[in-house]
Amino acid sequence: MTSIRKPAVHHPSLTKNALGLTFRDYEGSMSTLCAGCGHDSVTAAIVRAFWELDIPPHRVAKLSGIGCSSKTPTYFVRGAHGFNSAHGRMPALATGAVAANRELVTIGISGDGDSLSIGLGHMCHAIRRNLRMLYVIENNGVYGLTKGQFSASSDLGSKSKRGEPNPMRPIDPALLALSLGATFIARSFSGDKEQLVPILKAGLRHRGFALVDVISPCVTFNDHEGSTKSYAETRRRSLPLVTADFVPPQNEIAVRFGAGETLAVTMHDGSTLRLEKVAPDYEPRDPAAVYRYLHERQASGLVPTGLLYVDESLGDMHEMNHTVARPLTDLPFEELCPGSAALDALMEDFR
Amino acid sequence: MAAINDFALKLANVNGTGSASANSLLMQAIFRMGIPVSGKNLFPSNIQGLPTWYEIRVNKEGHVARAEGFDLFVAMNAETYGVDIAEVRSGGFVLYDSSWPLDPSLSRKDVTFLGVPLARLCGESFVDSRERILMKNIAYAGVLMALLEIDRAVVDKLLEEKFAGKPKLRESNQRALELGRRFAVEHLPHPLPFKLAPMDATRDSVLIDGNTAAALGCLYAGATVAAWYPITPATSLMDAFRGFCGEYRKSPEGMRACIVQAEDELAAIGMTMGAGWAGARAFTSTAGPGISLMGELLGLAYYAEIPIVIVDVQRVGPSTGMPTRTQQGDILSCAYASHGDTKHVLLFPANPEECFRLAVVAFDLAERFQTPVFMLSDLDIGMNDWVCPRFTWDDSYRPNRGRVLGADELRALAGPFTRYWPVDDEYVAARTLPGVSEKGAYFTRGSGHNKLGGYTETPSEYQEVIDRLAAKHRAAAHAVPAALLDGTGARTGIITLGGCDAAVREGLVGLRARGMELDLMRVRAYPFGPEVAAFIAAHERCVVIEQNRDGQLRTLLVNELGVDPARLVSLLSYGGFPLSAHEVVAGITSRMEKA
Numbered sequence: 001m002t003s004i005r006k007p008a009v010h011h012p013s014l015t016k017n018a019l020g021l022t023f024r025d026y027e028g029s030m031s032t033l034c035a036g037c038g039h040d041s042v043t044a045a046i047v048r049a050f051w052e053l054d055i056p057p058h059r060v061a062k063l064s065g066i067g068c069s070s071k072t073p074t075y076f077v078r079g080a081h082g083f084n085s086a087h088g089r090m091p092a093l094a095t096g097a098v099a100a101n102r103e104l105v106t107i108g109i110s111g112d113g114d115s116l117s118i119g120l121g122h123m124c125h126a127i128r129r130n131l132r133m134l135y136v137i138e139n140n141g142v143y144g145l146t147k148g149q150f151s152a153s154s155d156l157g158s159k160s161k162r163g164e165p166n167p168m169r170p171i172d173p174a175l176l177a178l179s180l181g182a183t184f185i186a187r188s189f190s191g192d193k194e195q196l197v198p199i200l201k202a203g204l205r206h207r208g209f210a211l212v213d214v215i216s217p218c219v220t221f222n223d224h225e226g227s228t229k230s231y232a233e234t235r236r237r238s239l240p241l242v243t244a245d246f247v248p249p250q251n252e253i254a255v256r257f258g259a260g261e262t263l264a265v266t267m268h269d270g271s272t273l274r275l276e277k278v279a280p281d282y283e284p285r286d287p288a289a290v291y292r293y294l295h296e297r298q299a300s301g302l303v304p305t306g307l308l309y310v311d312e313s314l315g316d317m318h319e320m321n322h323t324v325a326r327p328l329t330d331l332p333f334e335e336l337c338p339g340s341a342a343l344d345a346l347m348e349d350f351r
Numbered sequence: 352m353a354a355i356n357d358f359a360l361k362l363a364n365v366n367g368t369g370s371a372s373a374n375s376l377l378m379q380a381i382f383r384m385g386i387p388v389s390g391k392n393l394f395p396s397n398i399q400g401l402p403t404w405y406e407i408r409v410n411k412e413g414h415v416a417r418a419e420g421f422d423l424f425v426a427m428n429a430e431t432y433g434v435d436i437a438e439v440r441s442g443g444f445v446l447y448d449s450s451w452p453l454d455p456s457l458s459r460k461d462v463t464f465l466g467v468p469l470a471r472l473c474g475e476s477f478v479d480s481r482e483r484i485l486m487k488n489i490a491y492a493g494v495l496m497a498l499l500e501i502d503r504a505v506v507d508k509l510l511e512e513k514f515a516g517k518p519k520l521r522e523s524n525q526r527a528l529e530l531g532r533r534f535a536v537e538h539l540p541h542p543l544p545f546k547l548a549p550m551d552a553t554r555d556s557v558l559i560d561g562n563t564a565a566a567l568g569c570l571y572a573g574a575t576v577a578a579w580y581p582i583t584p585a586t587s588l589m590d591a592f593r594g595f596c597g598e599y600r601k602s603p604e605g606m607r608a609c610i611v612q613a614e615d616e617l618a619a620i621g622m623t624m625g626a627g628w629a630g631a632r633a634f635t636s637t638a639g640p641g642i643s644l645m646g647e648l649l650g651l652a653y654y655a656e657i658p659i660v661i662v663d664v665q666r667v668g669p670s671t672g673m674p675t676r677t678q679q680g681d682i683l684s685c686a687y688a689s690h691g692d693t694k695h696v697l698l699f700p701a702n703p704e705e706c707f708r709l710a711v712v713a714f715d716l717a718e719r720f721q722t723p724v725f726m727l728s729d730l731d732i733g734m735n736d737w738v739c740p741r742f743t744w745d746d747s748y749r750p751n752r753g754r755v756l757g758a759d760e761l762r763a764l765a766g767p768f769t770r771y772w773p774v775d776d777e778y779v780a781a782r783t784l785p786g787v788s789e790k791g792a793y794f795t796r797g798s799g800h801n802k803l804g805g806y807t808e809t810p811s812e813y814q815e816v817i818d819r820l821a822a823k824h825r826a827a828a829h830a831v832p833a834a835l836l837d838g839t840g841a842r843t844g845i846i847t848l849g850g851c852d853a854a855v856r857e858g859l860v861g862l863r864a865r866g867m868e869l870d871l872m873r874v875r876a877y878p879f880g881p882e883v884a885a886f887i888a889a890h891e892r893c894v895v896i897e898q899n900r901d902g903q904l905r906t907l908l909v910n911e912l913g914v915d916p917a918r919l920v921s922l923l924s925y926g927g928f929p930l931s932a933h934e935v936v937a938g939i940t941s942r943m944e945k946a
Contacts, residue, residue: 058789061629074794081785082794083628085621086651092618096625096633097785099576099609104629104786122621125614317611324605328575329630329784331607333750336573338599340744343571347741350557351383 018054026051028075033068038190038216039138043075045193046107046136049200050077061097061104065090065119068145069111069138069216088119091126094133095317101327102318105204106133113143116152116171123173127180130208132316134200137173137213138190141229142222158229161221173213174308175294178287183208185309190216192305199307208316215303284310356386356411358545359418360495362425363435364488367399370427373488374405376509377495378736381409382558383505385550389415390736391929396583396674402431411550415738416854417929422545423498425491427469432457444543446494448487450474465539467494472530477523486527493531498539500546503532557741561732562636564703565662566591567742568710569634570599573750574660576633578611578622580641583674584730585664588636616641620648620661627652627659628795630784632714632750634660639668639681642688649723650689651797653820656771656782658717658753661685662710662726664733667927676927677730679849682903685725686877692817694824696724696831697877701852702732704739709875711748712832718753720827721779729898731929732850754781761790768793770804771816777830778823824878831876834883838870843943844890846919848874848904851896851930858935867943877907884912887919894942896922898930 014022026047031040050060057079064070066087073082085093094108115123115137126135141158143149150158153173154166177185184206188196196214203210217223223230283289290309297304324331338346364370374390381388389408395401408418420440426432426447432454436445441461447453449466458464469487477483495501506528514521535541566588569577579589593610600607613619619635626633637645642663652659667673668680685697698713700706709726717724754775761768761783770793774780783791793804801812802819838844847855852873859869872886872893887893887908895905902921909916922938924930 056789058792059786061785063625079789079792081783081792083625084794084796084798085624086647086797089617089621089648092613092621093625093628095611095618096576096578096622096627096631097629098625099578099611099622100626100629100631100633101784101786121614122618125618129611318609321609322606323609324602324607326604327786328607328609329786331575333573335602335607336575336600337571337744337748340746342599343567343742343744346567347557350559 017051019056021051021057023047023051025079026057026077028073028078031075032071034220036219037068038140038214038218039069039072040075041190041193042136042138042196042214042216043072045190045196045200046076048193048197049204052197053201053204055105055204059103059105061094061101061106062109063090063094063097063106064109065111065114066145067111067114067143068140068218069109069136070114072109072138073107088114088117088122090114091119091122091131091135095126095129095131098131098133098317099328101329102132102323102325103327107204108133108135110135110137112137112139112141112151112153116173120152120171124176124180127177127182127209127211129317129320130183130314132206132208132318134203134206134210134212136200137211138216139173139213139229140216140218140222141170142218144218144221148221153229155229159224161224172294172298173211175291175298177211178291178294178309181314182211182309183311183314184210184307185213186211186307187213187215187303187305189303189305190214195305202307206310207312208314215305284308287311353542354545355548356409356550358422359406359408359420360423360425361421361435361438362405362407362491363428363431364403364405365428365430366395366397366401366403368488369485370403370405370488373492374407375736376489376506376513377492377501378407379509379558380501380505381407381547382553382556382738383509384502384547385553386547387411387413387415387550387552387738389417389738391417391731392735393928394675402428409547411552413552413738414853414857414860414932416857417931419931419933423543425495427487427491436462446491446498465498467491467531467534467539469531472534473527476526476530482523486523489524489527490531493528493533494535494539495531496528497532497535497541498543498546500542500548502547502549553738555741556738558736558738559703560587560734560736561700561703561706561728562588562664562734563591564739564742565636565700565706565710565726565728565733566595568707569660569662569714570595571707571744572632572711572714574632574634574714575608576611576623576626576631577608577635578613578619578626578633579636580613580616580619582616582638582641584666584734585636585638585641585662587734588662588664592636616644617648620645620652620659623659623661624648624652624657627657627717628655628785630755632660632718634662634714636662636664638664638666638674639684640671642681642684646689649695650691650693652723653689653693653695654691654797655795656721656780656820657723657795658714658721659723660710660713660717660726661723662728665727665729667925673927675730677850677898677929678925678927679727679729679851679898680900680903680925681727682848682897682899682907683901685727686907692821694821694878696720696722696824696827698724698726698832699849699875699877700726700728700732701849701873701875702739703737704742705875706732707742709832715751716827716830719751719779719830720777720823721753721782722823722827727849729850735929754779756781756783756791758788758791761788764790769802770795771800771819772802774819777826778819828878828880831878831880833880834875834886835873836871836882836886839868840889841868841870842891843868844870844872844886844893845896845939846872846874846886846893846904846908847896851898854930854932854935855896857932858939861932861936862939867939869939874904877911879908879911883908884914887912887914890918892918892920894920894922894939896924896930896935896938898924900925
């Protein structure tokens with residue numbers, strides 16, 4: 001756990017990835033969140049996902065907004081550039097960073113306040129642009145840093161710490177993303193690392209906007225009786241829908257198969273995403289069916305988790321823009337400035 | 352005796368009827384005759400059906416400021432006949448559509464009315480109803496050809512270029528022009544007592560608007576990421592940048608730029624910052640309302656030291672204000688944009704040529720000082736066509752990317768990399784870019800940070816950084832374009848900026864001719880260089896001429912230089928139309944008399 005101060009020297013027996021790095025090399029500074037915070041579990045899963053995918057830390061750009069969740073990029077991949085921006089604006093900052101350098105492995109961390117209230121519009125439009133990034137919502141249904149106000153994902157009737165029921169319906173980021181034409185929608189639970197790590201890995205490899213909504217209970221302000229996002233309540237209602245395991249093509253490993261059929265989704269980079277279909281009639285590529293399914297489960301108070309929807313057919317922002325394959329930041333000035341002769345010729349158009 | 356190449360005409364139309372192409376045809380024809388000309392488009396915030404005006408000033412001396420008192424009024428909008436006819440100088444002319452009789456109450460004894468049955472002529476000659484309306488405009492251009500002696504060969508050539516490959520359209524235009532021209536020759540006094548005669552004063556000039564010029568500057572500066580939200584009067588800037596990228600940044604490999612139409616200005620500035628942070632030359636274009644929305648993130652860019660360029664094409668505020676009218680009302684809101692202690696770098700171009708040059712300077716300053724740089728244009732500069740010297744480019748120019756450490760330099764560092772320390776003599780520390788090296792990794796934050804970039808809530812550590820930012824801003828005063836000075840040591844100085852320049856310089860010619868000695872300083876940037884304080888100190892008092900209600904430049908001078916406010920007198924014009932030399936002469940004269 002990153003909430004415990006550890007020695008800088010690693011134990012020699014730690015397993016190394018293809019780059020010769022241990023998972024400790026993908027950690028960051030010590031967490032300053034409350035002990036037991038779901039967000040720290042998400043951080044641990046993120047560390048694992050980057051390590052298992054052999055991603056060079058310096059290639060990573062990690063961005064966040066403001067709030068408890070947005071503090072977490074300091075707690076993972078210390079060798080990456082981080083940007084703790086302004087409340088709700090992370091998708092905009094990430095769009096600019098990806099526009100400038102499309103080779104960055106970009107991860108954005110936000111919370112339900114950040115993504116579903118103040119920055120809702122930005123998230124929606126990043127989805128529409130199919131910006132290539134892993135976008136994690138650490139969703140605890142409460143404003144933690146300002147001490148316990150309802151958020152836009154607080155469930156109807158969910159009780160605040162003072163016992164008041166929430167009179168409004170929640171925004172479900174998965175349903176919202178589906179309606180916006182998102183190309184990768186997943187949901188998991190911070191306490192379910194077995195499911196979360198493969199989902200994060202698949203999201204990192206997705207060629208587009210990968211939305212991962214992680215129910216992440218707040219131990220301080222939203223883990224009481226009456227809260228629908230407490231540990232106890234989430235465990236009771238969570239319904240694992242599809243478990244995902246991700247296999248990079250260069251290093252195929254055995255996949256654990258559960259009962260039921262499997263579905264292989266070929267990713268753009270050639271790697272294969274294998275889905276274990278828990279629900280026999282579930283089709284994560286049929287938006288209408290997914291919508292109906294999620295809606296029904298939501299109505300019956302169940303939280304389906306897993307890879308909910310995937311569509312690899314839509315190009316990302318750069319494909320839409322027909323941008324050069326090289327990062328724009330790598331283009332030499334000579335390729336950008338048309339020079340004096342071109343200007344002289346152009347001036348004739350203004351005569 | 353006829354006045355040659357020295358008159359002003361104003362055309363009143365209904366917007367959405369195609370008058371813009373007729374008016375720009377007239378402008379371009381006069382320009383190609385080698386005669387200095389300027390055009391001011393006074394248009395409504397509307398797509399179709401409201402009054403719109405276009406002013407054309409011909410001046411052989413090259414004065415391009417807005418004229419007042421028109422020699423000829425082309426009154427094509429019956430709704431505005433009353434106000435339009437009142438604007439004609441005594442002894443002037445009104446050209447109107449005599450297909451319908453003019454209300455006798457509009458008549459003026461000191462003005463000559465020239466009736467041309469434009470609607471009837473076009474109705475007889477064209478079948479399509481839309482064409483009848485459009486060609487009415489071209490027909491009055493034909494009338495003006497005869498009245499003002501516009502060179503027919505020049506107009507023919509323009510139509511040939513404009514409608515290359517569209518012979519039917521060209522024929523319609525040609526026919527409409529001839530309808531008007533022939534009617535004028537047969538029925539109207541021609542030429543008028545003021546007219547055109549070919550000159551050779553525009554051979555080395557171009558006719559260009561400031562938004563196009565600024566876009567060209569961004570292209571030449573090597574900007575690769577642009578994010579924006581549509582807003583009048585800045586939209587045409589990004590349209591032009593997109594057009595230039597299509598022309599000059601397209602390669603078989605793909606587009607060498609990424610232009611993102613954002614969901615709002617908050618996103619536009621955020622995207623610009625993300626790109627600047629990642630190492631691209633990035634900019635956004637906007638107007639006052641956009642600046643207001645960008646406020647929060649501008650503070651983050653300042654505090655986290657991210658190079659970005661913001662082009663603000665100013666319009667009339669506050670609030671929605673008058674979106675299609677000009678003003679210099681964003682000086683203070685840009686200088687101190689965002690909460691907390693912030694100070695930004697501002698550039699004030701006076702014309703399209705400077706929009707081109709200063710856009711390049713803006714990127715160099717932004718990266719050298721790792722900070723947002725604003726270029727404050729305005730609607731008059733941005734959206735009107737100006738006669739400017741041909742733009743030139745020095746191929747030896749290389750961008751100043753500022754202090755950026757690459758992988759090799761980081762490897763050579765003895766100790767660890769720290770983001771905000773050590774600093775150079777301009778108080779700038781080296782930065783690193785994501786994707787380059789693990790050793791250069793750092794955490795960018797808008798929360799309190801110490802000189803190493805670490806989170807802090809310790810007063811001394813916080814102050815050390817925020818004080819350095821103030822010192823960095825002061826250092827930039829020596830790097831920004833210096834104020835332009837003109838004078839011989841008069842007791843009174845004129846201080847102005849941006850789009851006031853043309854009217855102020857023309858006004859000064861008139862005032863000096865009347866024996867009034869005045870020195871002139873045009874400020875081109877904030878923070879102010881040492882020459883600005885020296886100019887103020889060298890004059891008993893200064894008149895500060897600007898286009899806003901509150902004297903924002905004056906306030907900035909008083910606040911930043913500690914000038915005694917009594918020594919700076921304001922001359923303000925803020926109704927939304929570009930400043931005229933007449934306003935300058937009248938304003939200065941009355942202030943000199945009072946003194």
